[in-house]
Structures are given as C-alpha cells and as structure tokens.
Amino acid sequence: MLRDLGDGLVLRCAKPQDTEALAEFQRVRQFGEDEPVESNADSTRDLMRGDLPGFAPEDWTVVEDEQRGAIVSAQCLISQTWSYGGVHFPVGRVEFVATHPDYRRRGLVRAQMRIAHQWSRQRGELALAISGIPWYYRQFGYEMAVEYWGGRRGHPDAVPRLLDGRSEPCLLRPARPDDVPLLTRLYEQGMRRYLVSCVRDDELWRFDLVLRSRGASRYQEIRVIESTPGVAVGILVHRVAPDARTIVYELEDGVRFENVTPSVLRYLRAFGRQQAGAPKDEQSSRLVLELGSTHPAYEAVCDALPVTIPCYACYIRVPDVPQFMRHIASAMAQRLASSTWAGHTGVCHINFVSEGVRLTFVEGRIKVDAWMPPQLDNRYRPRIRDALFPGLTFLQLLFGYRSVEDLEHAYADCLVASDPAREMLNVLFPPRPSFLWAVE
Ligand SMILES: CC(C)(COP(=O)(O)OP(=O)(O)OC[C@H]1O[C@@H](n2cnc3c(N)ncnc32)[C@H](O)[C@@H]1OP(=O)(O)O)[C@@H](O)C(=O)NCCC(=O)NCCS
Incomplete structure (x- = not known):
C-alpha cells in the first residue's frame, strides 16, 4: 500500500491480477457505462502485460474501495525519452487518468499525482507530460507548452x-x-x-x-x-x-x-x-x-x-527548470553561436517571481544556475532582472511554443528589461514547431 486515504480507500500500485478490473474500469471511465470505449480496455491490457519497453504493471496507481473490492480511480506513469533539438531527455508521461463518478472531487487524482511526481523524480526524469482535458492539470504544476497534433x-x-x-x-x-x-x-x-x-x-x-x-x-x-x-x-x-x-x-x-x-x-x-x-x-x-x-x-x-x-498543446511540468536548462545548454549554445551573439560574455537574469535562473556566458559557453530573485526589481525599474516571466509561462518560451513577443502580448506582467535582452532571448529560444507521438 502506498497510502491509506481514509474512508476505506487505499492507494496502491496495480498488480497483474488487477488487469481485468482495471480494463473494465478504463472501458467506462471517459463517458460512463452508456458509452463504453472498448479500445481503452484493450490499451489497458496491453500495458498490464508488461510488453511496452520500460513499463510494468506496478507503474499504475489505483485507488481501491476495500469495502466494495472495486477500483475507483487510476492512472499510470509511462517513462520514455524525448528529444529537444537533438538532445535526449527522460520524460514521464501520465496517462489514463480517471476517477469513478461517485468518488470524484475527493482528491483521489491529486493523491496519485503526488506519487507520479515522486516516482518521476526518483527515475531522474527532467519533465512530465500529459495530453489532457482543458485546464485541469495546471493545478498540479503543468503548463501547456508544446505544440500537439494539428x-x-x-x-x-x-x-x-x-x-x-x-x-x-x-x-x-x-x-x-x-x-x-x-x-x-x-x-x-x-x-x-x-x-x-x-x-x-x-x-x-x-x-x-x-x-x-x-x-x-x-x-x-x-x-x-x-x-x-x-x-x-x-x-x-x-x-x-x-x-x-x-x-x-x-x-x-x-x-x-x-x-x-x-x-x-x-x-x-x-x-x-x-x-x-x-x-x-x-x-x-x-x-x-x-x-x-x-x-x-x-x-x-x-x-x-x-x-x-x-494544434492543441501538451501539458508539460518541469520540476527543476535550471536543471533542465543545464541539460539542453548545448542546444542553446548552438543557437547563440550561429547568431550575432556568438562568443558573447555576460550575464542574463530570468525572473519567475518566486524563483529564477542566471545564465552566465563566457565566450559563447553557457552556465546555468538557479537564482533567487531578490525583491529589488519593481515593474518600472528592473535593477537586476533582464526578463520576468510570471508563473510557468517561461516554459512556453523554453519549448518553442510561443515567442517573447507573444508572451509580452498575452501577459501584462511579462516584462523584458531592454531591447538587447529581448534580442538575446529571441536567439536563445526561437519559436519552433514540435511534433509529439508520445509513448502511450
Ligand atoms: C478529471 C477527473 C480525472 C478528476 O478526478 P478526481 O479524482 O475528481 O480529481 P481530484 O478530486 O483529485 O481533483 C483535484 C482537484 O481538482 C478539482 N477538480 C476535480 N475535477 C475537476 C474538473 N473537472 N475541473 C476542475 N477542477 C476539478 C477537485 O475539486 C480537486 O480540487 P481540491 O483538491 O482543491 O479540492 C475525473 O473527473 C474523471 O475521471 N473524469 C472523466 C475522465 C477524464 O476526463 N479523465 C481525464 C483524461 S485526461
């Protein structure tokens, strides 16, 4: 058992013997018993067989109502590798998220998300992804940040x-x-x-x-x-x-x-x-x-x-933005090298309000550090920051989904301190299409 949720509900990993109960649960999870989706049951069985490279039945979490002996909520975490401009990085994809209608709005998915995030961290994954229903996953730290289908x-x-x-x-x-x-x-x-x-x-x-x-x-x-x-x-x-x-x-x-x-x-x-x-x-x-x-x-x-x-957009969660940026620093350095900023030496502070990153450039090489923005900058006088991206909006820039100008237009509190800072951010993070056929 991973957690006792009270009221006879337990949160645990799935076991191979849950296969048919879980398949039946996923069959009716989206639209209810009146509109079963048979193909979701087959996809669940495929995952539970353990044939998908790197995936095992224990990568599902289920919430069981012990009195009824029934699965009432479930989801899974599928580990995979993605590429960012040719740099591979490990990703955890949360899939098949569902709660039985009688058990909704009691925090059952919230509890499973905590476990998925913990597993993902333990696996060394630098990002999590979900292709999901509108807005819902934002409350768990996800931002719509990668172009999807279309x-x-x-x-x-x-x-x-x-x-x-x-x-x-x-x-x-x-x-x-x-x-x-x-x-x-x-x-x-x-x-x-x-x-x-x-x-x-x-x-x-x-x-x-x-x-x-x-x-x-x-x-x-x-x-x-x-x-x-x-x-x-x-x-x-x-x-x-x-x-x-x-x-x-x-x-x-x-x-x-x-x-x-x-x-x-x-x-x-x-x-x-x-x-x-x-x-x-x-x-x-x-x-x-x-x-x-x-x-x-x-x-x-x-x-x-x-x-x-x-296009729709894929939800992305990057638990440690400086760590992710260090991982893809060679892709940023390449963009810099093929621009008028080639060989640049200097510092760029990017403020996310409650945290931030400092990019140190030494003759074109880039060092990325976590940076805690001191509360010295105000809206009119950016003493230290070169740019401020509120909340998770920086992820849209990082993943090429939106440009600096798009974000300034959409968010009044997205603040770029100077034209050269804007120019450099455009070089480091140009908008670019992405294509995701994720492992699911
Ligand atoms: C969406 C769904 C998975 C949510 O499951 P749940 O167990 O009710 O979710 P939780 O209670 O853990 O939700 C966490 C928070 O979101 C809120 N919430 C629940 N459903 C919500 C919704 N549809 N929209 C907005 N907020 C919602 C909850 O109140 C809770 O807030 P709180 O912790 O501040 O009280 C469930 O409604 C469902 O199975 N829907 C049908 C299948 C589906 O759409 N799955 C998602 C596919 S991507």
Whole structure:
C-alpha cells in the first residue's frame, strides 16, 4: 500500500491480477457505462502485460474501495525519452487518468499525482507530460507548452484520381518486423525538423508493429511505401478509422512529397472507405493528415486537404527548470553561436517571481544556475532582472511554443528589461514547431 486515504480507500500500485478490473474500469471511465470505449480496455491490457519497453504493471496507481473490492480511480506513469533539438531527455508521461463518478472531487487524482511526481523524480526524469482535458492539470504544476497534433483535412472525393491507363506510381504494404530499422531511421530523420519530439527506437517500433493489440485505442497501422516492389521510399502510420488519421509520413531523402502524396492519399481514401460505418458518419466524409503545424506534405495536399486543423498543446511540468536548462545548454549554445551573439560574455537574469535562473556566458559557453530573485526589481525599474516571466509561462518560451513577443502580448506582467535582452532571448529560444507521438 502506498497510502491509506481514509474512508476505506487505499492507494496502491496495480498488480497483474488487477488487469481485468482495471480494463473494465478504463472501458467506462471517459463517458460512463452508456458509452463504453472498448479500445481503452484493450490499451489497458496491453500495458498490464508488461510488453511496452520500460513499463510494468506496478507503474499504475489505483485507488481501491476495500469495502466494495472495486477500483475507483487510476492512472499510470509511462517513462520514455524525448528529444529537444537533438538532445535526449527522460520524460514521464501520465496517462489514463480517471476517477469513478461517485468518488470524484475527493482528491483521489491529486493523491496519485503526488506519487507520479515522486516516482518521476526518483527515475531522474527532467519533465512530465500529459495530453489532457482543458485546464485541469495546471493545478498540479503543468503548463501547456508544446505544440500537439494539428494538421490538414479535406473530403475524400477531392483526392486526385489516377488517370485512365496509368498505374499507381507508389504502393503501400504492411510493415514487417524486418522493416523496423527503416521505420526507426526515417522517423528519426523526419523528427529533425521539430524542436521537441519523442524518441522511438527499434524496440518501441517492434512493440507497435508486433505486440500492440489491434483493438487498442493506441493501435496504429504501419505501412511501407514502395515505388517498385521491394524498393522502399517512405513510411506511413495511421489510425484504423474512416478518416484514416495519419500521424507519421516520411520519405527517403531526395524523394519528393509531391510525387508520392497522390498515391498515399488514394491509399488512405480506400482504407477509410473500408472502415466507414453509417453514410452520415462525420469521419467518413474526411481524410486527415495530423502531422503537426508544419510538414512538407502539406504543400502537396493543399487542394485535396484545404482545411487547417489547429494544434492543441501538451501539458508539460518541469520540476527543476535550471536543471533542465543545464541539460539542453548545448542546444542553446548552438543557437547563440550561429547568431550575432556568438562568443558573447555576460550575464542574463530570468525572473519567475518566486524563483529564477542566471545564465552566465563566457565566450559563447553557457552556465546555468538557479537564482533567487531578490525583491529589488519593481515593474518600472528592473535593477537586476533582464526578463520576468510570471508563473510557468517561461516554459512556453523554453519549448518553442510561443515567442517573447507573444508572451509580452498575452501577459501584462511579462516584462523584458531592454531591447538587447529581448534580442538575446529571441536567439536563445526561437519559436519552433514540435511534433509529439508520445509513448502511450
Ligand atoms: C478529471 C477527473 C480525472 C478528476 O478526478 P478526481 O479524482 O475528481 O480529481 P481530484 O478530486 O483529485 O481533483 C483535484 C482537484 O481538482 C478539482 N477538480 C476535480 N475535477 C475537476 C474538473 N473537472 N475541473 C476542475 N477542477 C476539478 C477537485 O475539486 C480537486 O480540487 P481540491 O483538491 O482543491 O479540492 C475525473 O473527473 C474523471 O475521471 N473524469 C472523466 C475522465 C477524464 O476526463 N479523465 C481525464 C483524461 S485526461
């Protein structure tokens, strides 16, 4: 037992024998017993089997009502690796958060969050992430700070048809275990265009390809794109849904998206039609590429998929901001080196009101220290600070989600002391798209 919560409720780690009770709990957790989500039960079973690299059944916390012998609240922590401009960092992702309606607003998730944060610290993770419901997780120290999903959509009928007598220039086939190195390589190559992304190694691809249940909410179809049989030119990952929602589409260097994309769209349209349910099904009247805010395929699909789907944002918690910044200091130093601030020597104080960081630059190298802002600066006279970012807003800048100017515009109490300070912050933290297909 991790904690006795009183009233017959105990907080504990899950055990393998909880699998079916937990799967049933997750099946009805989102929308209630009237709208069960079968795929959540399958995803829960997948996680409880312990096949996901680095995950074990004990990474779930559950609250049990001992009198009823029932699970009444649960969540899990999935450890994984992400990249920040090429620098890998360990992340804990909180997933499948739910409380039975009769037990809500009694602090059961709050109690489990404390445990998740403690486990994450013990594992040496530098950040936590949640893709979650609006506002709720802010109260646990999370900020919406990384761009999440977003893309393009259009009607399947707008997909360009193959001209009579022409054969399809590219064909897609299911990926096989021996394609894993190709999947890892092309995905990694594509992620270089983003600031933050999830690192997917061979083991993880193998899990998604071979071990994930087809009925699970996290299941994806994985395809290899071939120009002629046996010659792979790209990869595609998409959902089993009428809109064939595509989340990864990457090509070999030198292969042009405009040449391959019409074949890919025709494949997706055919796949989506096979999945479509009732004719009025909203999903069956669209195709979706959910590849983030920017992707080279978008130029090739602007006629067929003309509607922009705005991005959501992923919640991020960075328990120790100076420690995180020390970890990614080489990425900051690189940006400095390729700017007019190359070789800079000086100090920059960034104030988060109740804490802060001091960046010391010595001929272009960067040292990051925790800094406690003395209460000497006021709104008009910044004696020490170079910039003030209220609360957790600095995370939006750090993760490339918003620019300095965006934050100054959105928050009246975001204060930058001078034009040179603003210029330097823009160099260190330029806005950049991110793409997250996290491990879940
Ligand atoms: C959202 C949900 C997980 C909250 O579970 P819970 O056990 O009631 O949460 P807690 O009581 O621990 O919440 C902590 C705090 O948030 C408050 N809170 C609870 N639900 C809230 C909501 N929907 N909006 C805002 N605040 C909420 C609680 O009052 C509590 O505040 P307090 O500690 O100051 O009293 C639960 O309502 C649920 O299962 N919803 C359906 C599934 C879902 O949406 N899951 C999240 C997927 S990301």
